[in-house]
Amino acid sequence: xxxxxxxxxxxxxxxxxxxxxxxxxxxxxxxxxxxxxxxxxxxxxxxxxxxxxxxxxxxxxxxxxxxxxxxxxxxxxxxxxxxxxxxxxxxxxxxxxxxxxxxxxxxxxxxxxxx
Amino acid sequence: xxxxxxxxxxxxxxxxxxxxxxxxxxxxxxxxxxxxxxxxxxxxxxxxxxxxxxxxxxxxxxxxxxxxxxxxxxxxxxxxxxxxxxxxxxxxxxxxxxxxxxxxxxxxxxxxxxx
Numbered sequence: 001x002x003x004x005x006x007x008x009x010x011x012x013x014x015x016x017x018x019x020x021x022x023x024x025x026x027x028x029x030x031x032x033x034x035x036x037x038x039x040x041x042x043x044x045x046x047x048x049x050x051x052x053x054x055x056x057x058x059x060x061x062x063x064x065x066x067x068x069x070x071x072x073x074x075x076x077x078x079x080x081x082x083x084x085x086x087x088x089x090x091x092x093x094x095x096x097x098x099x100x101x102x103x104x105x106x107x108x109x110x111x112x113x114x115x
Numbered sequence: 116x117x118x119x120x121x122x123x124x125x126x127x128x129x130x131x132x133x134x135x136x137x138x139x140x141x142x143x144x145x146x147x148x149x150x151x152x153x154x155x156x157x158x159x160x161x162x163x164x165x166x167x168x169x170x171x172x173x174x175x176x177x178x179x180x181x182x183x184x185x186x187x188x189x190x191x192x193x194x195x196x197x198x199x200x201x202x203x204x205x206x207x208x209x210x211x212x213x214x215x216x217x218x219x220x221x222x223x224x225x226x227x228x229x230x
Contacts (some may be wrong), residue, residue, distance in 0.1 A: 004158075035220075040124070042205060042222035043159075058217065090158065103149075104218065106159040 002026055004107035006091050012113045013081045021076040021110050023091030031094045032074040033058075033104065034066060036087040043090065049074055081114045088112075117142035119208050121221035128196050129229050136191040136224050138180075138206030148189040149207040149218070150180055159205065165189065176200070201228045 007022045023032065030051050035043040045058030049068040063085060065077045074093075078085060089110045094102040120139045128134060140146065150162040163174025170182040180191045189206060206221040 040222060042121075043220040045217055048217065092159075103161045103164065104151075104159075106151075108158045 004091055004093055004105050006089075006107040006110050008110060009108065010111045010113075012115065013078075014115050015082060017081050018077070018079050019081065019112075020078075021089055021091075021112075023074045023076070023093075023107055024072055025074075025091075025093040025105070026072060027093060027095075027105065028071070029093035029095050029105070030071075031102070032068065033092045033094075034064070034074065034076045035090045035092065036060065037090060037109075038087050046076065046089075078112075081112075083114045086112060086114045117146075117208050117210055117219050119206050119219050119221035121204075121206055121224050123224045124222070125225045125227070127227045127229065130198055131195050134191070134193040134196045134200070134226070136204055136206075136226070138189045138191065138221060140187050140189065140206075140208040140219075142187075142208060142210050145211045147209040147211055148180075148182060149209070150174065150178070150189075150191050151205045151207060151220075152202050153205070153223075154202045162191070162204070196226075196228050198228050198230050200226060202226060 004025045033048040034046040044060045047066040049055045052071040055066045067075045091107040092104040094104045118141045122137045148165040151159045152162045153159045163172050165172045165182045173179045178193050203223045203225045205223045207218050209218045
């Protein structure tokens, strides 16, 4: 199993450009998440999904959109990139919440630089 | 809403020294608690977690953590650190109250072990 994969690994954008980050998991997990990691701020949840076709806002959703059209994929979109969105983006997935205490499995991250 | 505090932002230890990283959370109900580790250049992975039962939890690579409910703490310990333990450590809390409750991460503690 590949686990959680992210595409691309690194990207440079100019202010105002758009892009989509792709996350894929092969563990048949119901839940998927997008986080951003910034120095001194830890991981902050951007959006999450509790199942195919559903999405919800996390802690810092402004400037981002997401879609979960297929259970195994979770896309994060930036419609008009801003320098404040320079960060490392991590995708994660976990199994059904009802069991409690689920481990999140993280992807390798995407480094995004917005100039 | 829950929150997580990691008081040590950067810790430097010599090999064989003992380690204790503090983690305190704020939430009045039942919680699941996690420690994740991020080695240089790698993605986050689970170190250990507390779900229920014995408050002393043992994880991989000789790490352990003790859940002290009265102190709202989940400190991470290791009796003798190695150079390979150099990494960033994140504490996380997940309230368990039925339905989906998101995981909140602390800001992380960077551990540097000097040979």
